[in-house]
Amino acid sequence: MNDPVFLRACRGESVDRVPVWFMRQAGRSLPEYRALRGTGSILDAIADPALACEVTLQPVRRYGVDAAVLFSDIVVPYHAIDFGVDVVPGRGPVIAQPFRDASDLARLRDLTDADVAHVTQTVDLVVESLAANDTPLIGFAGAPFTVASYLVEGAPTRDFAVIKTLMHADPALFDRLLDRLVAITVAFLRAQVAHGARALQLFDSWAGSLTRDEYARFALPATQRVVEAVADLDVPTILFGVGTGELLTLMSSAGTSVMGIDWRVDLDEGRRRCAKPVQGNLDPARCLGGVELGVAAAREVLKRAGTESGYIFNLGHGVLPATDPEVLEAVVRVVHDEGMAGVR
Amino acid sequence: MNDPVFLRACRGESVDRVPVWFMRQAGRSLPEYRALRGTGSILDAIADPALACEVTLQPVRRYGVDAAVLFSDIVVPYHAIDFGVDVVPGRGPVIAQPFRDASDLARLRDLTDADVAHVTQTVDLVVESLAANDTPLIGFAGAPFTVASYLVEGAPTRDFAVIKTLMHADPALFDRLLDRLVAITVAFLRAQVAHGARALQLFDSWAGSLTRDEYARFALPATQRVVEAVADLDVPTILFGVGTGELLTLMSSAGTSVMGIDWRVDLDEGRRRCAKPVQGNLDPARCLGGVELGVAAAREVLKRAGTESGYIFNLGHGVLPATDPEVLEAVVRVVHDEGMAGVR
Numbered sequence: 001m002n003d004p005v006f007l008r009a010c011r012g013e014s015v016d017r018v019p020v021w022f023m024r025q026a027g028r029s030l031p032e033y034r035a036l037r038g039t040g041s042i043l044d045a046i047a048d049p050a051l052a053c054e055v056t057l058q059p060v061r062r063y064g065v066d067a068a069v070l071f072s073d074i075v076v077p078y079h080a081i082d083f084g085v086d087v088v089p090g091r092g093p094v095i096a097q098p099f100r101d102a103s104d105l106a107r108l109r110d111l112t113d114a115d116v117a118h119v120t121q122t123v124d125l126v127v128e129s130l131a132a133n134d135t136p137l138i139g140f141a142g143a144p145f146t147v148a149s150y151l152v153e154g155a156p157t158r159d160f161a162v163i164k165t166l167m168h169a170d171p172a173l174f175d176r177l178l179d180r181l182v183a184i185t186v187a188f189l190r191a192q193v194a195h196g197a198r199a200l201q202l203f204d205s206w207a208g209s210l211t212r213d214e215y216a217r218f219a220l221p222a223t224q225r226v227v228e229a230v231a232d233l234d235v236p237t238i239l240f241g242v243g244t245g246e247l248l249t250l251m252s253s254a255g256t257s258v259m260g261i262d263w264r265v266d267l268d269e270g271r272r273r274c275a276k277p278v279q280g281n282l283d284p285a286r287c288l289g290g291v292e293l294g295v296a297a298a299r300e301v302l303k304r305a306g307t308e309s310g311y312i313f314n315l316g317h318g319v320l321p322a323t324d325p326e327v328l329e330a331v332v333r334v335v336h337d338e339g340m341a342g343v344r
Numbered sequence: 345m346n347d348p349v350f351l352r353a354c355r356g357e358s359v360d361r362v363p364v365w366f367m368r369q370a371g372r373s374l375p376e377y378r379a380l381r382g383t384g385s386i387l388d389a390i391a392d393p394a395l396a397c398e399v400t401l402q403p404v405r406r407y408g409v410d411a412a413v414l415f416s417d418i419v420v421p422y423h424a425i426d427f428g429v430d431v432v433p434g435r436g437p438v439i440a441q442p443f444r445d446a447s448d449l450a451r452l453r454d455l456t457d458a459d460v461a462h463v464t465q466t467v468d469l470v471v472e473s474l475a476a477n478d479t480p481l482i483g484f485a486g487a488p489f490t491v492a493s494y495l496v497e498g499a500p501t502r503d504f505a506v507i508k509t510l511m512h513a514d515p516a517l518f519d520r521l522l523d524r525l526v527a528i529t530v531a532f533l534r535a536q537v538a539h540g541a542r543a544l545q546l547f548d549s550w551a552g553s554l555t556r557d558e559y560a561r562f563a564l565p566a567t568q569r570v571v572e573a574v575a576d577l578d579v580p581t582i583l584f585g586v587g588t589g590e591l592l593t594l595m596s597s598a599g600t601s602v603m604g605i606d607w608r609v610d611l612d613e614g615r616r617r618c619a620k621p622v623q624g625n626l627d628p629a630r631c632l633g634g635v636e637l638g639v640a641a642a643r644e645v646l647k648r649a650g651t652e653s654g655y656i657f658n659l660g661h662g663v664l665p666a667t668d669p670e671v672l673e674a675v676v677r678v679v680h681d682e683g684m685a686g687v688r
Binding site: 164245283 | 634
């Protein structure tokens, strides 16, 4: 019973309050983050363990959330192996030479501990700081399909035309690409847990662009392999994507402990489809209209969440940059005070 | 039995082949369109009846589709009443002074026939040209919620934060805004039918950004009123949005003859949810990999479509600008040859 409430909820165990954290809580909207970081590349900031540790801790201090999530990015391991990734402010990850053919497979070499030493140093620092309050740190990685979509498209897209053409035109090459990404993802996740991360989230952010058939053939198997390859670590795992209503039953079969769902699916319906603990699903846009509206929106989510255990409050996508931190502070309070109708 | 196959399918009547048209078939990807239009504003091109007629007819000639759709844009009526709309190439509709408060309601005056004389002149020209082959023309408009999101946000968005804040912070003002948009939309649709459009599509493109509760409260009632207000015209109506899997049963209750669905929902499942004729749902991204891949993708859609009547083949969203017209030509052939397993 002495495990942190976030970990207990991930396992569907009884809790004395609803745990809450926010995707993208580290960085972005916090003024103390902006003050600290200045104007350099976000990848440089992530590569500075003291800075990345501080940014990871800021929202824990300010909001009193029940878990920290590493200040990082899903492209970090690919930057670390010199695939040629940059994160352009206001645009997102851009790849100088996108993945195009079999010759690019060699650019996706295995990830070593040395490659991500800056990340594991950050994990060490964060874990040490969090020990006093026994707050767990969530490590994360991109799920193979979503990473592939970045590496193949080369820049943010709404259409995913290049990756979809690749998967259908040359499924064997696509499979070899995902094999490489599975190996890198597993190594990255294992390194984070080895240094003290106590839960793992996989972001399959763009899975919702696929048909069910495409997801089942081209995304699910690789995600399943990642989940299996970290199962022995015995940390809870979470799988999340946006616009995944049609995919939830399939995604749930990937085997993570928890399914993250966005606001498009009602939480009660999402839980029914996933048949396991769920995390979500406040629309981050509803945190932009001030404290009163944000709290009202959080209450709607709590109502749909019901009173069953196995629930973690979160947004249905990342914190929007324009979010007023006071709104998230108030949301944490209402979740802790009123979640599961004030369980005790 | 002599009604065009597209209209028969919209009504769920028996057909001798599966009808097909493509959202955004007019303009965009066609080289003959690019040659004709030059580099001016698309709103200027739409306002030129001879040009707009020709662009509307080009895909009918080239592809042999079963319906024409007007070369137009959902912001046209709002441009016509001088709300201050521009369509910025590569970006989309931009509003100089977005809708902000009750004082902006006066800028949304009733639409007169004179306001859209350029559109109805285009309709006249198109209908005259299509008469020989009895090809129906589809008129269209934006559904009130989607139009409101453009007018309130002021520019394309992924987050819809401003419109969502307005609807929750001041639902009474939001309702008054939608009242104005219902009146304008109905007038615009009626004008198109008065000049010979034989079917109407409502684009609620961004409905999929809403929760079910939000859709039911803030989008559905206005769409229902539009549908009711054109019911006496006795033309088939189609309602379409993207990412609407969770909303299909609600959207279907708006009362249109047909529901358009995107590729995220399997067509058989979509038909089950809608319980009426359906239109869709080939992922436009799958038309970017050449003829062979496009045809294979179309066959997958036809398989899901089954053999029941009440089906119109279309994409699951608009034609992407980079689409090779040869792919769409081949898709039309395979739909006509193999749709409903070659009905007869």
